[in-house]
Amino acid sequence: MLEKQSNLKAWLYLLPAMALLLVFTFYPLFNAFYLAFLRNYSYLNRTAEGYTLFGNFIDVVQDVNFKTAMKNTSIIVFVSVPISVMVALFISVALNSIKKLQGMFQTIFFLPYVTNAIAIGMAFAFIFHQDYGLFNMFLGIFGIDPVNWVGLGASWSTAMFALLVYTVWGGLAFKIMVFLAGLQNIDKQYYDAARVDSTPKWRVFSRITVPLLSPMIAYITITSFIGAFKAYRTIIGMFGPTLRPPGTLSKDSLITIVGLVYDSLSQADAVGKISQAAAASIILFLITLSFTGVQMMISKKRIHY
């Protein structure tokens, strides 16, 4: 060590950040577990009727929206992520192989990264409008009649389709950025060797590019899974705070696990609701934790080629 220890001084420098983190990060973390084990807790009166181990979790699971939320979240995660990872991979490889206009196309593909999920969600809702929307106009070219995707009384499956399109679109930018960075780090030697042997392009892609990029593909897929489990803002953007097309029943809702948390939190004044929100957030935490565990295992193994 270069310098002697300076505990007091270090803590003075850390104090502002640590004080804030203590109040708004660490205390809430432990308190979430505490809240989840309180029976009939009211935060307004600060009263509870003892403790319960699973009571609040049972409330979450028995909530009318729980099954719907689990179904929706799983579909968003396991359908949109693989598609957007694959599309992003193809786009990145294509982008990496061109010289002219590469910068311009890069900028275009990065654009969705900075945009506002609510604003773009509204634009997508209007793209999928039954009468005035672009998507039905496009389908009309092939003689397909207008579909009520997200409008009054729209079905769950069409609404979910529209949401998935938006989710894939929104997920591309970040993945393309990461893949492009990865591609630029691949040693040119491999490609030169392939060229000498005049290996077909598609074989170069499947035998060189994908294997060398595999750690990055695994990383992106898992972090995107974790991100997609927290889907919520995109749904507010497309469907508003009700999380479903107007004039539909709650079984057709597009609610997600995060939606369950905020649903309970919005009724926080009612007895026990804040504990239910805490229990739902712990369920979300455990799911993301298990994916983080998988990621750590994979990155340790380093499944290259």
Next chain:
Amino acid sequence: MEKINKVIIKEEKIDIKESKRREIISKVIIYAFIVFFAIIVLIPFYWMILTSLKTLDQIESEIPPTLWVSFKNMMFVNYLNALEAAPYLRYMLNTVIVATISTVGTIFTTIFAAFAFARLNFKGRDIIFMVLISTMMIPGEMFVITNYITVSRLGWYSPFSQTFGQALLALTLPFMTSIFYIFFLRQAFKQIPDELYLASKVDGTSDFKYLWRIMVPIAKPTIITITILNAMGTWSAYIWPNLVTKEVEYRLVTNGLRNAYLDLTGRVAYNEQMAAAMIVTFPLLVVFLLLKKYIMRGVSRSGIKG
């Protein structure tokens, strides 16, 4: 012998021609593929702008919709109407105030903490840092629940009464620091050679002075990145402001988007809706295009986008 040579040369020529032809074909396919997806990426933006410039009658009567509005028919008045439909100017003012307070706060707390982790030597430094890093993977919803209670107990939010000052405290204080930014800035500080620090010690410079005179200027690009990302985060904040503000006027720009945009006869004014969406999106795009370099620095290190 000569004959054979000629034949071989001829064959090679054909081969080169053939491979050139293939090269061109594959180039065309690649560009077509890229252009196709570039268009898909741009469509929502184009649709937003296009719709925001049409009249409502035009939107409702043109089926299928037209894909172009000539300049003289552009309805810029939709933007004015959108600004009036919700207290947008007030929202923008609120957003600027909240972004300024939380960004300045974040910068200061982050600089001090990152300095301690990067430069100072104290007991438990590595363990504390590990604990901080590991909390980054915890979903934010877990914190929001208790923070909502905390903010209520501190008297900053109540469904019955709230002053603007209280709303500001509720909107900014929980976001005055960030573990990710501390981590990010620590990395930048770590790259500054120790020799600079030792030399300044020989000269009798205090740590505090060294931090502000040497480290902060060197790490300026990182600090700019933090400023931009933090300000953009405030601009797009939706859930928290909705939770902890009583008065509609205390909210931020993104909250205004979910307003009901109706025209005088009660029809949904899609054009005003899209104009509002554009008002929120446009500044983000401009900031991105102008400061891409800085934003990308942050991206390469962030794991998940929330």
